[in-house]
Amino acid sequence: MSAHSAPSRLGGHASPIQRSGGSLPFSDERHLQAHRWLVDEAYLLDAQRYDAWLELLTADIHYLMPVRVTTALGAGYDCAPGMAHFDEDKYSLSRRAARFCTQHAWTEDPPSRLRHHLTNVRTFATADPDHLVVDSGVLLYRSRGDVREPALISAGREDLLRRMPGGTGWLLARRTILVDDAVLRTQNLAIFL
Amino acid sequence: MTDQARLFSEVRRGMIPAHIYNDEEIFRLEREQVFGRAWVFVGHESEVPQPGDYVVRRVLADSFIVARGEDGRVRALFNMCLHRGMQVCRAEMGNASHFRCPYHGWSYRNDGRLVGLPFHRDAYGGEAGFPRKGQTLLPAPSLDTYNGLIFLSLDPDAPPLHDYLGDFAFYLDYYTRQSPGGIELRGPQRWRIRANWKIGAENFAGDMYHTPQTHTSVVEIGLFREPKAEKRKDGATYWAGNGGGTTYKLPPGTLEERLRYVGYPDVMIETMKQTWSTAQLDVVGRDGFMVSAASVFPNLSLVHNWPRVADSEEVLPFISIRTWQPIGPDETEVLSWFAVDAQAPERFKALSYKAYLMCFGSTGMFEQDDVENWVSLTSTAGGAMARRLLLNSRMGLLEDDTEVVAPLPRERFAGPGVARVGYGEYNQRHLLERWADHLEARA
Ligand code: FES
Ligand SMILES: [Fe+2]
Numbered sequence: 120m121s122a123h124s125a126p127s128r129l130g131g132h133a134s135p136i137q138r139s140g141g142s143l144p145f146s147d148e149r150h151l152q153a154h155r156w157l158v159d160e161a162y163l164l165d166a167q168r169y170d171a172w173l174e175l176l177t178a179d180i181h182y183l184m185p186v187r188v189t190t191a192l193g194a195g196y197d198c199a200p201g202m203a204h205f206d207e208d209k210y211s212l213s214r215r216a217a218r219f220c221t222q223h224a225w226t227e228d229p230p231s232r233l234r235h236h237l238t239n240v241r242t243f244a245t246a247d248p249d250h251l252v253v254d255s256g257v258l259l260y261r262s263r264g265d266v267r268e269p270a271l272i273s274a275g276r277e278d279l280l281r282r283m284p285g286g287t288g289w290l291l292a293r294r295t296i297l298v299d300d301a302v303l304r305t306q307n308l309a310i311f312l
Numbered sequence: 313m314t315d316q317a318r319l320f321s322e323v324r325r326g327m328i329p330a331h332i333y334n335d336e337e338i339f340r341l342e343r344e345q346v347f348g349r350a351w352v353f354v355g356h357e358s359e360v361p362q363p364g365d366y367v368v369r370r371v372l373a374d375s376f377i378v379a380r381g382e383d384g385r386v387r388a389l390f391n392m393c394l395h396r397g398m399q400v401c402r403a404e405m406g407n408a409s410h411f412r413c414p415y416h417g418w419s420y421r422n423d424g425r426l427v428g429l430p431f432h433r434d435a436y437g438g439e440a441g442f443p444r445k446g447q448t449l450l451p452a453p454s455l456d457t458y459n460g461l462i463f464l465s466l467d468p469d470a471p472p473l474h475d476y477l478g479d480f481a482f483y484l485d486y487y488t489r490q491s492p493g494g495i496e497l498r499g500p501q502r503w504r505i506r507a508n509w510k511i512g513a514e515n516f517a518g519d520m521y522h523t524p525q526t527h528t529s530v531v532e533i534g535l536f537r538e539p540k541a542e543k544r545k546d547g548a549t550y551w552a553g554n555g556g557g558t559t560y561k562l563p564p565g566t567l568e569e570r571l572r573y574v575g576y577p578d579v580m581i582e583t584m585k586q587t588w589s590t591a592q593l594d595v596v597g598r599d600g601f602m603v604s605a606a607s608v609f610p611n612l613s614l615v616h617n618w619p620r621v622a623d624s625e626e627v628l629p630f631i632s633i634r635t636w637q638p639i640g641p642d643e644t645e646v647l648s649w650f651a652v653d654a655q656a657p658e659r660f661k662a663l664s665y666k667a668y669l670m671c672f673g674s675t676g677m678f679e680q681d682d683v684e685n686w687v688s689l690t691s692t693a694g695g696a697m698a699r700r701l702l703l704n705s706r707m708g709l710l711e712d713d714t715e716v717v718a719p720l721p722r723e724r725f726a727g728p729g730v731a732r733v734g735y736g737e738y739n740q741r742h743l744l745e746r747w748a749d750h751l752e753a754r755a
Contacts, residue, residue, distance in 0.1 A: 128662050184675075186501050189404045199405075201665075202499040202650065204674045210622055211670055214533050218677055223528035226684040267506070267691070301404065302645065303503035306687055307680040 129206045133181035134279055134292050138243035138252035150242040153253045153280055156289050161235040161257075164311055167227070169216035172311070173209075177281055177292040182207040184274075184296040184312065198297075204308055205296070219309075226309045232262040233310060249282040251289070257312055261305060270305035274298045274312050320748040325713070326706035326741050330698035333508040334690050338751075339641035346610050346750045347372050349467040351476050353612040353635050354378055356497040357386055357460040358654065364407040364422055371464055372638060376452055377401050377411070378462060381423035388452035388464050389424040400449065424449040459488040460495065461633075477608065478553020479728035485592060486603045487614045487631050491583040493654040497633065498665070500647040501674045507686035508693070509611055509636040509644040510747070515682065516605040516613035518551075518739025520544045520558045521707065526681050535670060535677060536619045537627070545734055548601050548720060552729025554746065556739040557606025557614070559595075567597025574602055574618040575627040580656055594726035601725065607739075609746040611636040617678075621666045628660075630667040642690050648673045705744070708736025 127133075143150045163172045176182075184205040185198035207215075218224050239256040255276050262269040279293035296312045319329050332338050354369040355378050366379035368391060375391035377400070393400050398415035401408075410427070412419040419428040426447035429436065436442035454465040456473035458481060463473050474481060488495050515522065523544050530536045538544075538560055546561035562570040571581045585593065595601050607613045613636065618629040634648040650668040652661050672679045692698060708716050717734050725731040732738060 129666055186499065189402070191403045191406050191408075194403070194406050199499060202501065203669070204501060206666070206669055211666070214535055214670065215677065217533045218529045218535075221529040221532045223532065224681065225526065225529075226680040267687075301502065303501075303674060305503065306505045306507075306683045307503070308675040309680045 127181070127183050127185075127203060127206055128201060129208070130181045130183060132179055132208065134179065134250070134281070136245050136247060136250045136252075136279060139245055140243065142241040142243055142254075147242070149244065149251055150240075152289065153242040153251050154240045156280060157237055157240060157253065157255055157278075160291075161237045164235050165233045167219060167230060167233070169219055169311075173213060173216050175291055176209060176212065177290045178209055180207075180209050180212065180291060181293050182212060182296075183294065184298060184308075187298055187301045189301050204298070204303075224309070226307060229264070231310065234260045235312070236260065245279075250292070251280045253278045253280060259310060259312060261310060263306075272298060272300070272303070272305060272310075272312065276312065316752075320752055322702055323744050323748045326704070326709060326737065327702035328705050328744065330693050330701040330703050332693075333511060334642045334694035334698070336641055339638070341751050342638065342747075343372060345753065346747065347466070347638070349465065349470070349750065350610050351454075351456070351463040351465045351470060351473055352610070353461060353608075353633070354388065354464050355462050356495065356633075356649070356651075357457065357462060358494070358496040359405075360386060362407065364409050365405075366401070366408060366422065367405045368401055368403065370637065371452075371466060374466070375399065376464060377449070379408075379422045381421075382409070383423070385423070386455075386457070386462060387423060388455050388462070389420075389448075390450035390452065392450070393418055394426060394447060394449065395429075420449055424451060459484065461488060476554055480553035480555035480606075480608055482589075482592065482728050483550070483552060483555070483557060483603060483606060484608075484614075485588065487606075487616060487633070487651065489587060490580060490653040491587055491655040495631070495651040496654045497649045497651050499649040499673075500634070501649075502645060502647050503674050504639060504643060504645050505683050505687060506642055507644055507683065507690045508642060509638040510744070511686040511689060512634075512636040512644065512646070512682075513607045513609075513611050513613060514740040514743055515686075516615065517556050517607035517743050518549050518558060518737060520547060520549065520604075521735050521737070522682075522685075526685065527678055529681070530619075530671070530677050533677075534620060536617065538617075547604070548725060548731045548733050549736060549739055550725070550727055550729050550731035551739050551742045552727065555606060555608035555612075556729070556742055558604045558739075559601040560604055561733075562596070562600045562602050564600070567593060570596055570600060570602070575629045577657060577660055580653060580660070583653075583655060591726040591728075599725050607743060609743055610750075611638070615672055617667070617671055619667050619671050621663055621670060628663045628667040630664045630671065632668055632672045634672075642694060646674075648679075705737045705740055708732070708734075708738055 186202045188199050236258040241254050243252040259272040275297045277295045280289040281292040352371045360380040363382045376388040377391050378388050380386050393413040395418050400411045400413050410419050417430040426444045452464040453468040454470040547559045549558050605615045613634050615632045618627040621628050631651040637645040652664050720731045
């Protein structure tokens with residue numbers, strides 16, 4: 120998976136840093152930190168604690184979820200040109216988060232029961248010791264109401280983590296979500312992956 | 313009166329039998345009588361700009377390859393091999409001079425003509441035994457375009473599209489012809505919702521009444537300044553030809569000031585002035601109405617809004633086109649495109665796209681709350697009690713069927729059709745009257 124910020128129409132501000140070399144050993148301290156970061160994030164997203172989640176995002180975040188399309192093997196692309204589900208910066212993510220904090224975001228009142236199942240995590244160094252690239256798979260189980268069919272969303276993600284200024288923690292600077300469906304089977308994306 | 317005749321007469325007086333939003337028998341009728349005859353939107357010419365470009369789109373269960381041939385013409389070819397019926401094209405989009413069937417290898421040019429059969433001589437006796445001439449993938453029975461919008465009809469005797477749209481074409485221009493270059497379409501985002509297809513079409517046609525309630529949150533977060541109750545009741549709704557929609561009332565000002573108010577840059581305003589008719593300009597500049605949501609019978613909807621996309625007072629208008637593609641009585645596939653004037657400045661195109669993503673489509677903050685309502689309504693409509701309930705869709709009518717407000721005179725609304733200010737369900741009734749006409753008509 121390569122970073123998709125460049126071809127996106129709104130990703131001009133995104134950090135261009137790319138992975139270098141193969142995946143780090145699972146015993147590497149950097150991998151352990153990145154994996155832990157993703158697990159902690161998954162719990163925040165499950166609990167819809169979007170105010171806390173926003174604080175984990177850098178000011179220059181680019182959060183992209185392209186629209187996948189079925190194309191012939193040799194076509195050279197499998198995302199709809201010029202279209203995405205999410206193509207977000209910090210401001211638009213903050214509006215989405217703020218909306219869920221109003222009393223009137225009906226789609227999540229009553230809230231969905233969410234579980235972000237996280238797997239296949241691998242971490243890559245970059246030319247800059249303050250940045251890591253992390254790949255992961257995520258399967259979101261979303262259940263609404265008592266008897267409605269649940270929705271499943273499967274996706275691969277490529278994240279760019281940036282070391283907090285002067286600190287030991289990490290922030291998310293870039294995320295590309297490659298969803299595994301061309302036609303989503305959920306009523307909306309009032310969730311984050 | 314038969315049960316069915318009673319059902320349609322209830323619909324015509326604005327009392328809607330609730331089960332029509334989730335009923336197998338109604339859906340079977342809709343498949344034949346509505347989607348077997350009406351013009352259905354499948355895409356835009358800008359999606360297939362080059363010879364060989366194609367997209368695959370459906371009209372209910374029927375898959376069509378919408379392809380631009382080497383001659384520059386756009387055709388819609390039924391995506392089923394003439395030999396044993398395999399899907400000839402299994403991608404959603406691409407560029408191809410030929411389509412080769414994966415089953416036994418018959419191949420077709422992108423205009424549908426059969427050009428190759430493996431072992432033609434041995435298996436069929438060559439041209440003498442089975443001439444290829446005249447063998448072509450089945451074309452859509454009818455295809456027509458308006459402003460580059462491609463419509464199909466399964467009825468070979470469908471009236472010309474322009475006649476079908478009628479006076480709605482006047483309003484369609486606001487969305488799809490802001491310059492002579494027309495629009496370019498991006499997308500679609502596609503997702504499936506457990507809701508009946510009619511609900512979205514009705515909502516976009518005329519449900520200005522839901523905005524202050526359903527969309528409270530987008531005002532609270534500063535995304536949109538308009539949905540407030542006072543703003544919506546001052547807008548006009550119009551019905552013209554085979555479609556109708558809602559508008560917002562703009563603050564006082566000139567044409568230019570009003571177009572600037574919704575975020576259009578001066579270069580686009582200049583082009584609009586040269587492109588739109590006097591009456592089209594008057595609806596905005598003289599009468600102060602700006603189009604918002606609209607629907608064309610049966611399942612095409614459009615929307616035009618002007619949210620804030622950054623932490624500033626600037627607003628950016630966007631246009632979305634979508635279809636409510638029926639999958640079953642309780643399931644709809646939404647195809648939602650972003651549309652923008654092809655001649656618009658690049659910065660405008662990018663920010664308008666941002667505005668679209670924030671408001672409509674799979675992630676849109678307006679749309680999220682709409683769909684929750686429709687899913688809930690549909691599941692409730694499937695039960696036994698819904699068959700005893702007539703939903704009240706009579707807003708704007710008094711007990712004796714006279715109208716609460718009179719239509720706007722031409723001096724206050726320059727557009728064709730009938731327009732009224734204030735809350736009403738005129739357009740939902742118009743749409744369902746068309747629906748009843750189609751279901752009742754027997755070939
Ligand atoms: S089904 Fe297409 S070649 Fe046989
Ligand atoms: Fe709405």
